[in-house]
Amino acid sequence: MAAKQKSRPTYAEIAKLAGVSEATVSRVLNGDTKVDTDRIAAVNLAVEKLGYKKHRAAAALASGRTGLIAVVIDDDLSVFQDPFWGAITNGISRVLMEHEMQTLLLVAPLEKLDSPVAQYLQRGEVDGAIFLQLHKDSLIKLLAKQNLPLVVNGTPHTSNPFSYVDSDNAGGAFAAVRHLVEKGRKTIAMITGDLDNTAAEQRLDGYLAACQELGLPKVKGLVAEGDWSREAGIQHAQNLMQKHPDLDAIFCSNDVMALGAIAAILEAGKSVPEDIAVIGFDDSYLAQNSHPGLTSVRQDIVGLGMEAANMILALVHGDEVHSEILPCELVIRETA
């Protein structure tokens, strides 16, 4: 049924060939240092000669460690279209593979604490888990309590003790606003993402901090809460233009809304960036292929993935880790 292999070598054969016991083979292969140097060499030689590779299932059964790290994706429909998780998973996978660990993909709705995925994770079938697109903390808390090594992508809402990786959303937003100011823009609006989301919140914080520190006059009504959608971009851009005739820049919390805003601006007979400059966030495919080219804040998504993987490896290994914030970079194109 399964593929037939020319039966793989086992510890028994290595032990015989190297003239040691199976226990010693295990010690060598698991990096136990308290083994005679000659024996280590002998075992390694035998391993080499036989082309031996560990049988994962057997190792997992005996040791309780599976060599698997789950990448958990909270599945709502938006996920299908968003290249973000592809990139981050890619980064994770590379790092894990280098360390002989495998990436197990778990895509499922996580709303319930007793969902199949939740149960699966509690069952010890993976050595650790990396959560992407986290909406609620409850499951994580539960798992953390059970000592499952965990890393979260994105800053958690509550100040919980779990480690996370995130982009410097505030810093990226700050850089965007600074760029606009340097270009002489005076009335800079922002269309935020869904503010339930910590990333959206942080980007708003960065915008507000920049406005303050760079001495922009405080104007009411320049911040509009969007929901990441193109429609929100269009709608809010229209409103903003109407309410603020002197509006000369809009910073959007993602590229989709930025493109929506640009469409609305052009529709209104104004030009980008001459009349109104626009900056997006993510430097997605969209920004790179839009016309005119969208200036946007780039996150190092693959880097986030690699960092997350390194953290989980450390945790599994029993080391302490601290959360990581990766810098963002402003990519300047034509719209600002």
Place this chain on the structure above:
Amino acid sequence: MAAKQKSRPTYAEIAKLAGVSEATVSRVLNGDTKVDTDRIAAVNLAVEKLGYKKHRAAAALASGRTGLIAVVIDDDLSVFQDPFWGAITNGISRVLMEHEMQTLLLVAPLEKLDSPVAQYLQRGEVDGAIFLQLHKDSLIKLLAKQNLPLVVNGTPHTSNPFSYVDSDNAGGAFAAVRHLVEKGRKTIAMITGDLDNTAAEQRLDGYLAACQELGLPKVKGLVAEGDWSREAGIQHAQNLMQKHPDLDAIFCSNDVMALGAIAAILEAGKSVPEDIAVIGFDDSYLAQNSHPGLTSVRQDIVGLGMEAANMILALVHGDEVHSEILPCELVIRETA
């Protein structure tokens, strides 16, 4: 080191509670029908009561079946940005999960036959593999020879005996051209993808077939071979406009090139779709968020994934399968 569980129930406990032997428990849990009905019920009841879940590693060790299906992604850099594989992997993952199988992600360069991934696959650590973005057939052939159940996404180059899933690329292209003709377009050019790629080839075939069947006059030089990039779209659109002043439509083999073409057309002072209509392929994020809205051929990517998963399940189960071609759908927006 690994998470500590309150020790899970085992066959021993189920057997005792149900008053049968462990062998019978195994039979029931693996769907062996030749067991007394009462005993089946008793076992199921015990399983329920104890909240038992099979220990995968143990089952894998004993049976040689791992319950894992590898999703293999040939890793070149473009993968990072392309939402395609995220969507298809998502489709795969859902179906597998429903069948208690797990999705193992393998992202790595596959150029060599002795790469780590290649070795891994040959080692029987997965029950089957689904290949995405296949560039060369050699590895697949090797694995097929070793009886590893395989499904490929995309039509293979050579007519090999492995099963595959693909979109009806030719049909999609045909529909695009037909739409253009129905809109009264007379001089329809095509910018293809990299023609080493079977999808690009099939889309070209569809275009050519449509031209012929719909009675378009044969004009030399209306087909330009691109490479999927925005730059190719720009460049070829410029050339085409120059060589064919009466050009009134361009069909592109993907959305990225279509957006490039549109940029070039606008740059040349012409309008879309009034002067020149443009249709892309993929109905990606880009098409949905572009301005003006890009008419594009949609593939059912998640459907491809689900189909691939069903096929691999059948193969693992020992059933025969036949390759699947899923229909494409033209999504009409503003550019054509």
Place this chain on the structure above:
DNA sequence: GCTTTTCGTGAAAGCGATTTCACGAAACCG
């Protein structure tokens, strides 16, 4: 009605690693 199949079942032998435990040798101690 007696032999031959078939059928359901449990005992027990793996699957291939890991890990505990005990033992002899070497190193350390006072």
Place this chain on the structure above:
DNA sequence: CGGTTTCGTGAAATCGCTTTCACGAAAAGC
């Protein structure tokens, strides 16, 4: 220099499930 530790090592138990095998009972065949 006797005695206690430490150290490297192998034998053997173990992980939890699957599967073969043999056996008694029931069904079928003559």
